[in-house]
Amino acid sequence: MSIDRRAMLGLGVLGVTAAATGAVVLLRDRPEMRGLLGDAVNLRGFAGGEKMAFLTNPKTIDALKHAGFILKVDRAGSVEQVRDPAFLGQKPDFLWPSSSPLVELAKQNAKVLKDQVIFNSPIVIYSWAPIADGLVRAGLATRAGSHYFVDTGALVEAVLGGKSWKDLGQPDLYGRVRLIATDPNKSNSGFMFAGLAADVLVGGVADDRSIDGVMPRIVDLFRGMGFKSDSSGAVFDDFIAGGPGAQPLVVGYENQLVEWILADPERWKRVEAAPGGAKPVTLYPRPTAYSAHPLIALSAPAVPLIPALTSKALQEIGWRDHGFRGPLGTVGALTNPLIQGRMPAQIEAVAPMPDIGVMLKILKALAG
Numbered sequence: 276m277s278i279d280r281r282a283m284l285g286l287g288v289l290g291v292t293a294a295a296t297g298a299v300v301l302l303r304d305r306p307e308m309r310g311l312l313g314d315a316v317n318l319r320g321f322a323g324g325e326k327m328a329f330l331t332n333p334k335t336i337d338a339l340k341h342a343g344f345i346l347k348v349d350r351a352g353s354v355e356q357v358r359d360p361a362f363l364g365q366k367p368d369f370l371w372p373s374s375s376p377l378v379e380l381a382k383q384n385a386k387v388l389k390d391q392v393i394f395n396s397p398i399v400i401y402s403w404a405p406i407a408d409g410l411v412r413a414g415l416a417t418r419a420g421s422h423y424f425v426d427t428g429a430l431v432e433a434v435l436g437g438k439s440w441k442d443l444g445q446p447d448l449y450g451r452v453r454l455i456a457t458d459p460n461k462s463n464s465g466f467m468f469a470g471l472a473a474d475v476l477v478g479g480v481a482d483d484r485s486i487d488g489v490m491p492r493i494v495d496l497f498r499g500m501g502f503k504s505d506s507s508g509a510v511f512d513d514f515i516a517g518g519p520g521a522q523p524l525v526v527g528y529e530n531q532l533v534e535w536i537l538a539d540p541e542r543w544k545r546v547e548a549a550p551g552g553a554k555p556v557t558l559y560p561r562p563t564a565y566s567a568h569p570l571i572a573l574s575a576p577a578v579p580l581i582p583a584l585t586s587k588a589l590q591e592i593g594w595r596d597h598g599f600r601g602p603l604g605t606v607g608a609l610t611n612p613l614i615q616g617r618m619p620a621q622i623e624a625v626a627p628m629p630d631i632g633v634m635l636k637i638l639k640a641l642a643g
Contacts, residue, residue: 320369324508353463409444533598
């Protein structure tokens with residue numbers, strides 16, 4: 276018995292339709308294909324200021340749109356966004372702070388569906404070539420090509436001990452050695468540096484038993500900084516604008532100077548060619564702390580944003596244009612000649628952060 280040709284055609288069309296539907300469903304499960312189907316998801320969230328240039332980069336926007344995401348991101352301090360009801364009460368789809376310990380704090384204050392480190396950037400100290408060379412002469416730092424390594428414990432003790440700039444090989448600067456960080460209760464770079472200072476002051480990883488003995492010194496260290504900004508990006512901008520006299524030593528992220536150099540290559544060439552040698556340089560503390568940048572998904576539509584941001588395309592933009600290391604702390608495969616050799620391939624002297632309970636104790640003391 277033969278099948279009617281019309282019925283055969285109907286079965287064929289049905290089969291093609293079913294296959295096409297199946298293909299669309301399958302492709303929608305792949306974030307890199309979602310944008311091609313015109314199926315973009317609008318997400319809203321908060322991110323630390325150091326990532327805003329990456330998020331507003333047209334290349335990033337296009338790559339995310341290709342992956343099916345349109346983001347509306349507001350800047351917020353990393354500590355604030357994971358615990359302040361003023362931010363969490365807005366029901367964001369995601370948070371993007373700058374420290375893995377802050378994930379634990381986020382879990383205490385919101386329902387976290389998934390989290391994963393997207394970028395890494397070690398905590399560094401920014402200074403100026405003449406000041407860094409003075410630290411070398413004083414025995415606190417060593418030079419390695421275009422960057423420096425500084426003894427974290429010795430520098431913290433110099434600040435707490437009221438050493439003058441003259442004592443540290445820089446007679447042209449006025450007064451005592453001053454180190455500037457962000458407000459640890461609002462911004463992650465200050466938060467991380469507080470944990471790092473606690474570690475070097477106790478001679479190991481600060482815990483509940485050892486932290487009380489050094490807490491007054493941590494408070495003195497941050498009190499001596501004077502006004503503390505709530506944004507790592509703002510601190511770096513002030514550092515660049517203020518120059519050696521106003522901003523001799525500031526705590527920041529490794530990627531910030533890299534990003535500034537890459538943003539305007541001609542400007543950087545002029546800085547390098549200028550007489551006097553007052554150009555910004557990076558001091559790598561030994562030990563330092565690794566600032567991981569975990570994406571925290573608070574809504575189901577934000578969960579696929581994690582594989583999109585860890586895709587090869589977005590990771591290359593993060594490294595090539597903004598100096599962010601990948602999730603494992605490695606540098607990218609391709610490096611702009613302007614920053615070639617400006618950063619060590621691996622960060623070897625890394626101190627573990629105290630656990631979140633100890634950090635909350637520190638934050639409480641610093642808030643007081």
